[in-house]
Amino acid sequence: MIGKHTHLWPGVPLALGSAVLFGASAPLSKLLVGSIDPWLLAGILYLGAGLGLAVVHWGRRLIGLADVEAALQAADLPWLAFVVLFGGMLGPLFLMLGLSQTSASSGSLLLNLEGLATMGIAWLVFRENVDRRLLLGAGAILAGAVLLSWNGEALRLDEGSLFIAAACLSWGIDNNLTRKLSSADPVQIAMIKGLVAGSSNLLLAFIFGASLPQAGLVGAGALVGFLGVGVSLVMFMLGLRHLGTARTGAYFSLAPFIGAVLAVVIFGEALTFQIITAGVLMAIGLWLHLAERHDHEHEHGALEHEHSHVHDEHHQHSHDGPFSEPHSHWHRHEPLRHKHPHYPDLHHRHSHE
Template structure:
């Protein structure tokens, strides 16, 4: 494959994930009066898990050779932590925070998820970055703050705001832990996450007194969940695989702006100076990321793993009689030590020190 193919594959996946999730927001808002936020979140997650589960089963019965690597025992600790932090702790903390914090303040604080994702990726998980990437992340996050800001001061501190900040941190941990398992099947990961998070949040919503909506609302919510959460999360995980957590999180942070644009087109929301300023800031940040050029001499340590791959410069391995034919394909393979220089992103083969 072309040396930049992985980068653009990850960029497109992250932006499509942001588009689908951003589009789900105005549509979800239309049904929110009919159920509690907790129950709606649960149904959106649960429908995404069920929908992806049907696709995963049908795909497994096909004769396709380009099948993704399934999850292994090594992925379980990372995903268990991700599901706990992002699927259980995050939504509960958000619910607690929303009870004590005005919506305007909550919208501002929720922009911290992208910031926390990048900070954890850079300083805890040692994902590489430079001043250009940091500036791009700051511009995108700044656009989100501008979009959410309505001139009111942040109230409800400390407990409500602290809970929402904790939810953002939980989701940032989720993003970085999921990245550790991103070589495996994104559909399987997103399916399991949807089922776990959906079951937990739906159960909590019902226990808190919420009632299930009518059949038409339930079907509409399921469709929103499949595309806005299930397919979006699958694409997000593909982004994690190819461009890392910080860059994927940065592109995904454009979702509120996408939601605002869709609200403008479908619901005739007014065009405001705030919307235009937010769009300019986010566009500048995305441009800084898209035009990044990261190239230096680096050494690949010996590595054994399984993932969907082509036979490119990083995959010069022999095949056994039972390995699948055609490309791309997935099988267990070994990487010998390799030193070279080329443009690259922090994908699953380039998580080296700098």
């Protein structure tokens, strides 16, 4: 059982929750896409996420919870700019260009490259620890996602396919760069990303001739965006904080299966052998990840940073006056050597032989 005192909490539930919300957004968006221009809908989804999180962000200040998370610092702004560029602007743009030039089946199949790109960049570029069990689990989840998207047609690697692959690469870069910001307030970061990406997509949609739909449809799209993009992104970033990029990305790859199951419920689609087999593969991958136990003696060097925390074995500093938990402030970690199960989180980004 996942409890407070295990290395699985709260990272795994957060990553899975992010996948559930994002996976649910696909069939819910399908209910709207027949009445709203696709590019305009993308803008509404992201802008709904940004505006909804703005309410949450300022609401926390009104009720005195502003110091629970670390605010963005000047040093974070270049990383934030790249996150918005790759994840909020280039990714959606490449996707739209790709979908306009390739078949829907090829497009949905290629979108599974995002999980592979996320893990590959984390492993090869940022040298995040990835063991055999994690690779096998991620492979099973990815195989399930591919099977879910496959409809028997041959995959055509045309110009449209290259654009979709570029979109997945952009999102893979985005996911890895977002890790650089995972100690800062995820609501603030996701809010900025949603507002910038949503405004950009809306502007482009109107430039290319889209017309504004009825207010009720706009409201429904904004609500789906708030939950499926905004809240999902906040949970994804918190997952990055506790699990690292590769593991969070692997759990997030479950989203297509969530979407497929909800499509069965919402649209009355058949529960096919394909969906059941994909579910079994993903369940195997999930079990391999949950059963992972990375446990060895490791050393923490002296470290100074700011993030939301409670006073646990990694946070033993003193305070001048009374305080509540969780809280955020600049603090120093003294050198420490110990042994316990862990993931490559904020405090365990050490190298391995």
